[in-house]
Amino acid sequence: MELVKDAQIAKAIILSPDFETYSMANRYRELSRRTEMDFSAAVKLLEHLPVFIGGENHQRIRKVMAKQISRTKESQLAAVHQSLGDLFQHCFRPAAKIDLVADFAQPLWRSVSASIVPRDDKILDLVDEIPGLFSPILSIRERAKINEKIAAFLQSNFGAEDEDERLILLCLASLGARPFVGTLSLSLYEIFRSHPNLPMCEMSWPEAFPSSSLTYVDRMCQATTDYTDLKLETGDRVRCVTQSPSYSVDENRRALFGFGVHTCLGKSISERVWSLVTHRLSKSDLRGECVGIEMSPHDDPFKMPIKIEIRLH
Numbered sequence: 001m002e003l004v005k006d007a008q009i010a011k012a013i014i015l016s017p018d019f020e021t022y023s024m025a026n027r028y029r030e031l032s033r034r035t036e037m038d039f040s041a042a043v044k045l046l047e048h049l050p051v052f053i054g055g056e057n058h059q060r061i062r063k064v065m066a067k068q069i070s071r072t073k074e075s076q077l078a079a080v081h082q083s084l085g086d087l088f089q090h091c092f093r094p095a096a097k098i099d100l101v102a103d104f105a106q107p108l109w110r111s112v113s114a115s116i117v118p119r120d121d122k123i124l125d126l127v128d129e130i131p132g133l134f135s136p137i138l139s140i141r142e143r144a145k146i147n148e149k150i151a152a153f154l155q156s157n158f159g160a161e162d163e164d165e166r167l168i169l170l171c172l173a174s175l176g177a178r179p180f181v182g183t184l185s186l187s188l189y190e191i192f193r194s195h196p197n198l199p200m201c202e203m204s205w206p207e208a209f210p211s212s213s214l215t216y217v218d219r220m221c222q223a224t225t226d227y228t229d230l231k232l233e234t235g236d237r238v239r240c241v242t243q244s245p246s247y248s249v250d251e252n253r254r255a256l257f258g259f260g261v262h263t264c265l266g267k268s269i270s271e272r273v274w275s276l277v278t279h280r281l282s283k284s285d286l287r288g289e290c291v292g293i294e295m296s297p298h299d300d301p302f303k304m305p306i307k308i309e310i311r312l313h
């Protein structure tokens with residue numbers, strides 16, 4: 001696999017018609033053949049995840065997702081306002097210790113995802129577990145468990161009568177889970193860490209997320225191509241780094257939600273949440289002290305915090 005660590009080349013590859021998305025469904029077909037285990041529910045789901053598909057199927061699924069995002073926009077926002085109100089009332093008090101992942105970003109995410117898929121704990125848990133399928137090191141047993149849960153979901157008729165539509169909604173919410181929770185909590189951590197000893201009302205709050213839990217996207221080369229030092233052949237897998245400390249603030253910001261036909265469909269709600277969160281925090285005279293951060297060792301392609309503790313003074 002080729003690693004592209006240049007912001008301009010990474011963007012050019014993501015936008016180029018000579019590159020396609022990586023097929024995760026084919027990986028599970030192969031795994032099925034190798035292990036003689038049934039991963040057909042996972043394969044079906046992965047064929048509906050727009051980051052792993054292309055062409056007309058991608059366009060069709062993306063359209064249904066965009067419609068659902070716009071149809072549920074008002075209820076997503078109302079849920080976020082409600083959830084933020086509760087969180088600020090209960091968590092943000094002097095001497096409180098908060099886990100920015102479990103006590104803050106995760107409940108906010110639940111309020112958004114419950115507006116996209118039916119408000120049912122089993123489905124919302126599945127939404128959060130599905131990204132585990134993308135990890136290169138998850139055990140086969142864990143993959144099989146997720147496959148079983150997807151199969152059970154397919155047999156239910158939650159949310160929509162039509163299986164295809166039900167799967168699309170599940171995929172939409174699943175693609176938001178880790179980027180939303182990780183990016184929000186890592187960004188807040190980054191700000192508290194870089195402003196020690198300052199009350200929140202005196203900190204400078206950036207307009208965009210300063211940190212992201214999704215730092216690269218993969219593409220497959222479809223034709224021999226040449227980018228100065230980099231020669232690529234048909235079938236080569238390329239990892240395009242989109243977020244890096246070596247890029248400028250502007251380059252990181254522009255690439256945060258991807259480029260072109262696969263640009264993130266959750267961009268608008270995520271940006272809105274960031275501006276609501278930072279607006280409320282910037283009114284507080286509390287000070288956040290970073291106590292510790294624990295990162296997950298196996299959440300590829302996501303850089304996920306398990307726990308981020310801050311103490312308020």
Ligand code: HEM
Binds near residue numbers: 209213263
């Ligand atoms: C701050 C939070 C988020 C970040 C940083 C983020 C980042 C990204 C990036 C970089 C991509 C492009 C992937 C690629 O080109 O292969 C993407 C795609 C996508 N995101 Fe997000 N995302 C976030 C939140 C969300 C949320 C909340 C949702 C759903 C409600 C969502 C749904 C999607 C979907 C459906 C796609 C696939 C689009 C396509 O392939 O056509 N994202 N996201």
